[in-house]
Amino acid sequence: MNSGDDSTGVRNGTGVVNPWEERKDRGRVSAFVATLALLATSPRKFFEGTRANAGWWGPLVFAGLVLTLGFFLNGLVLIVLALTLPDALLELVNRMELLGEPADVSGLEGFPFLRRILPFLGLQVLLLFLPFVFVLSLLLPLFSAGFLHLLLIVTRSPRPEGFRGTWVAAGYAAGAFLFNAVPVAGDILAIVGSAGLFAVGLHVLQGVKASRAALLAAILPLLLFVGALLEILLVAPAM
Secondary structure, three states, X not given: OOOOOOOOOOHHHOOOOOHHHHHHHHOHHHHHHHHHHHHHHOHHHHXXXXXXXXXXXXXXXXXXXXXXXXXXXXXXHHHHHHHHOOHHHHHHHHHHXXXXXXXXXXXXXXOHHHHHHHHHHHHHHHHHHHHHHHHHHOHHHHHHHHHHHHHHHHOOOOOOOHHHHHHHHHHHHHHHHHHHXXXXXXXXXXXXXXXXXXXXXXXXXXXXXXXHHHHHHHHHHHHHHHHHHHHHHHHHHHO
16 A cells, blocks of 8 residues: 555546545645535546545545634634624524534623624634644544444445545545534534535445445434434523
8 A cells, every 4th residue: 555645546437536636736725626626516426536545644634624624614604693693693503503603792792892803812713723623623534434434344335445445435525514614504514415425435435335325324423413402402401
C-alpha cells in the first residue's frame, strides 16, 4: 500500500476522476469545491472514480475540512439569528437544534453597546475554536468507518478493499455535513445525506448489495435520532 500516493486513477474506466485525489495539480480549494459538487450531483460516479488505495490521509483531511467549514458557517448563521430573532423564536431554534445551539443573548435589550459588539466577540471565539474543531472532527469518520466495518464483518458482507475501502467511503460521506450551516433542518439533512453517501460508497467500493448498504448505513443515524428523541422526551417534562 502506498499511503502517501495522492495521484489519481480512473476506476473501472468510468472517465470520472475524484477531484480531491488531484488536489496537488488542481489546487486544494478548487479540488475541494469540485469534490463537493461531484458528491452532490453524481455520488455514484464520484465513488467509481475514487481509488481506495490512494492513501488514508486524503479522505480524512477532506472530512475534517468539511466538518470544520460546516461548524464555522453554522456559527456565523447562529450569531446573526441570535441578534435578530425575537426571544420566543430564538428559544424554539435552540430546542430544535440537534448538533448544537446558538448562544443565548436574550436579556441584552437594555444594553445596545453589548448587542453591537457581541457579533465580533462571537466571531473571535468561533475562529479560536476552529483548530480544535478540525482535530476533533477527524474522529467522526474514524468512528463511522469502524462501526460500519464491524457491521460488515458481523453480517458477512463483502469487503474486498478491507477497512481501507470503508474508511474512504466514510471520509467522503462527511461531505454532506456542509448542510450543518443551515440551522435546525441542516442537522437532519447532514445526517441523512451522509448516510446516503456512505451507502453509495459501500456499494461501489466494497461491492455491498445496494439494499444492504443502505440498511447498514442507516443504523448509526437511526441510533442518533433515537437518542435525540429520548433526550427531548426526558428534558421536556423538566422544563
